[in-house]
Amino acid sequence: MVGGSIRHWPKIVVHFLFPDVCMLCGRVLSPGDNCSEETKELLICSQCLCRIVPRHEDERIFPCLSDPYEGDPIPDFAVWVLLHYEMPVTVLLRNLKFHSWRYAGKLLGNLIAREFPKDLPAKWDAVIPVPLSEKRMRQRGYNQASVLAEDLAKTLDAPLLEETLIRTRHTHQQSRYTDPVSRNENVKGAFAVSEKWDIQGWNILVVDDILTTGATLHEAAKVLYEAGAAHVMGVVAATHREKNSGKGKTPA
Numbered sequence: 001m002v003g004g005s006i007r008h009w010p011k012i013v014v015h016f017l018f019p020d021v022c023m024l025c026g027r028v029l030s031p032g033d034n035c036s037e038e039t040k041e042l043l044i045c046s047q048c049l050c051r052i053v054p055r056h057e058d059e060r061i062f063p064c065l066s067d068p069y070e071g072d073p074i075p076d077f078a079v080w081v082l083l084h085y086e087m088p089v090t091v092l093l094r095n096l097k098f099h100s101w102r103y104a105g106k107l108l109g110n111l112i113a114r115e116f117p118k119d120l121p122a123k124w125d126a127v128i129p130v131p132l133s134e135k136r137m138r139q140r141g142y143n144q145a146s147v148l149a150e151d152l153a154k155t156l157d158a159p160l161l162e163e164t165l166i167r168t169r170h171t172h173q174q175s176r177y178t179d180p181v182s183r184n185e186n187v188k189g190a191f192a193v194s195e196k197w198d199i200q201g202w203n204i205l206v207v208d209d210i211l212t213t214g215a216t217l218h219e220a221a222k223v224l225y226e227a228g229a230a231h232v233m234g235v236v237a238a239t240h241r242e243k244n245s246g247k248g249k250t251p252a
């Protein structure tokens, strides 16, 4: 029986026994052959990376709510979305959320950071992930929105603030509800800005994984504006929505 920590094993043995494989197709990653050094780090082969096609640059900005309603306090709140919610992005996001594929979030976060426009508007003061409830955080072990936001914050040289926006209560999975009204109700009053933070006049990016009706992001942005933020914009990995259309099926 082999004893001791794996960290003390010769590197060549570790590599032989546990080679890095592509998270989508399972092929062993070999730089110069089927990936670059960088994409090897991201655990994806060139072929599978090519299957993740960003939305056209002109089709990345969405109004947040799919069904804007009378009296929306932040009707101009917009969301930047990189990808279509389709294969293989669906696999990455589902496994990030439900099967501990944190590395899928690293990959998507890396793509978001590369593609996010760098000339909007002046300077971002903070990148804030949509928070999970304590219960869900315990179940999952990490916040998928935080994983997606990490590289974006680094690229923009803005702090990633995970304790500024907080969940005030547990909510059901939004995917349990198919109609916009129920989804709005489910997240209503679910967020608050921590009293420890003064965000007056800040430009803030608020990050989430999927844009469906926009209810969650809208509620988070509303709370940030109420606490004094100057400008809030959403950043999301994927949506099934087409540009300026709120219709589409609810992702699982």
Ligand SMILES: [Zn+2]
Pocket (backbone or CB within 6 Å): 022, 023, 024, 025, 026, 027, 044, 045, 046, 047, 048, 049
């Ligand atoms: Zn692959």
